[in-house]
Amino acid sequence: MSVNKEVEVMPYDELLELGQKFHGHKCPAMPLGLRAALAAMDKLGVERATDKQLMALIELDDDHCATCFGDGIQVASGCTFGKGNIKKLHYGKWGVTLIDKQSKRAVRVVAKAETMKKNKESEFMQLRASGVPASQIAYEVVKPLIEMVSSAPENSLFNISEVFDYEWQDAPHTFESTVCESCGESVVTRNARVKDGRVVCIPCSGYGR
Ligand SMILES: [Zn+2]
Numbered sequence: 001m002s003v004n005k006e007v008e009v010m011p012y013d014e015l016l017e018l019g020q021k022f023h024g025h026k027c028p029a030m031p032l033g034l035r036a037a038l039a040a041m042d043k044l045g046v047e048r049a050t051d052k053q054l055m056a057l058i059e060l061d062d063d064h065c066a067t068c069f070g071d072g073i074q075v076a077s078g079c080t081f082g083k084g085n086i087k088k089l090h091y092g093k094w095g096v097t098l099i100d101k102q103s104k105r106a107v108r109v110v111a112k113a114e115t116m117k118k119n120k121e122s123e124f125m126q127l128r129a130s131g132v133p134a135s136q137i138a139y140e141v142v143k144p145l146i147e148m149v150s151s152a153p154e155n156s157l158f159n160i161s162e163v164f165d166y167e168w169q170d171a172p173h174t175f176e177s178t179v180c181e182s183c184g185e186s187v188v189t190r191n192a193r194v195k196d197g198r199v200v201c202i203p204c205s206g207y208g209r
C-alpha cells in the first residue's frame, strides 16, 4: 500500500496558477491570501497541510469586499473547507491566525490598513464596487495589482505577529452515519432526528435544526 502523502513545496507561480484555477477569476485578494498564508507558514516553519496538521482561523465575514482572501489561504496552507481545518471568525477583517497543532504554536498575519486602502482605491475595486464581476474586468486592469501583491515584501503588505503558544483542541470526529427513513439519503447519525418514531434527516423532520 502506498501512502497518500504529497508534500509539495510549490513555487509561488504555480501556487498562483493553482489558486486562480480554483478561485475562478484573477483578482488581487486571492493572491493576498496566498502571501498571508505563506508568511505565516514561513514564520512557523511548517509545510502545507496534507491532513489537518494546521488550523486557520480567518477573520473574514460573509458578503463583504475582498473575501477572495480566504481562497488564497486555503490554496497555500492546505487549510480547507472540505478538511474542516479552517474557520471564519466573522470579524470583517483580513487577518489569519495559523496554528501548528503539533508544536502548539501560532502566528497571526493581517493585511496592513495601507494594503487594503491601496486595494480599495484601485480601478479594479472601483469597478467591483459598481457591480462589475471580477471576471468581466480587463486583465490589464488587474495585472499590476496581482504583480504588486505577488512581489511586495511581506513586511510591506502585512503585520506579522511573533510566534505565540496556542493549543488547538479538535472537536470529536464522527464516522457514524445512518439512512433517513423518509428520503433514503445518508445522514451523519448525530444530525439525524426522531420524528413520529422514525429516524429522519433534518429537512425531512421539519425541525429547524
Ligand atoms: Zn477574487
Ligand SMILES: [Zn+2]
Pocket: 180, 181, 182, 183, 184, 185, 200, 201, 202, 203, 204
Ligand atoms: Zn430525509
